[in-house]
Amino acid sequence: MxxxxxxxxxxxxxxxxxxxxxxxxxxxxxxGKIPSGARLERIQKSPHYKNGRFDNLNNTPQLAEDTSMPEVMFRFLFGKKDQLKPARRFTMKKTNLKALPTDENVFIWMGHSSYYMQMDGLKILVDPVFSGNASPFTFTTKAFEGSDLYTADDIPELDLLIITHDHWDHLDYQTVRELQHKTRRVATGLGTAEHLEYWGFDPEIITELDWFEDAELGNGFSIHCEPARHFSGRGLKRDQALWASFVVQGPTQRIYIGGDSGYDDHYKKIGAKYGSFDLAILENGQYNRDWRYIHFLPGENIKAMKELNAKRMIPVHNSKFALAVHSWSEPLVRITELNTENLRIITPEIGDKVLWQDDARVYKKWWEAYE
The missing domain is CATH 1.20.5 (Single alpha-helices involved in coiled-coils or other helix-helix interfaces)
Known part of the structure; x- marks a missing residue:
């Protein structure tokens, strides 16, 4: 005893x-912090907040119906995992963002879903993660060697910081804290501002939108919050902040920022609503048939591009973190193979200067050098 x-x-x-x-x-x-007070009251009035959490427009299982969590874990732990990381360190050159002419419409990819844009003179940064990992723990989900070209010090004064949702690979505590002093305005989905205010951001500079809401940015610019098919959460309680896509409208350009999303009928509706886009930035990677409702499978981003009536597409959400069990380069290989209609799909290296209106430029298959 x-x-x-x-x-x-x-x-x-x-x-x-x-x-x-x-x-x-x-x-x-x-x-971060769960929404409370006046923000929670606003959230509770949202038509997209039901039974204590945000929900997708259509039924969206976290896991596909033909699988189970034990099966997923077994495949993740013991299944085939070839080339989750590049064969060697990336040796890419970064564009000096502070030296860019302000009148250039330019895009610079920073790996995964982080990118800098200048659009009709507006300086925009989306989902920056520069800390070297996409996890609450620094020893997990590390960036591929050489993929972390940029730091907060490299970023110029920003007119607009966009955070599509609060997952660790899109909202990085260290990075946004370091960018706080050089950010004039933040746009994000309803609820995410609770994190930002908790971390010291002035609520006066934050534009927090529900799906189908918009805001004027001044000087002929506006931002529109549109749906995505995904989920949110960075702690024990999920779906307390909205996941979203965004449309940024300028005097001459209209851009669609897709965030994370599985395929659904919202792309066709958004395409019909806005008519066309000069550029769509869509996810391409970290997919698996087990979670096919919350991330594109190969080719679905091309279908979405067509339904958005986008003249050009830049695929992101790859080449920095291994969040799925496909090989690191597979998303780029597959989207190239599946582009049988020769649509304008731009595949730059990390750090490359992309003038997206230059449709004559040919982009090499840079990933082949690292396979």
């Missing part, structure tokens, strides 16, 4: 220690 009692006491002590450690970890500032 004494031995059994000692074992029980040991189990209780270990359990209590684990609970205490989890409590300390989850209460670190980088986990």
């Amino acid at each position: 004494k031995t059994l009692s000692k074992i029980m006491i040991s189990i209780l002590v270990i359990t209590a220690g684990l609970v205490a450690a989890a409590f300390i970890i989850i209460n670190q500032p980088k986990f």
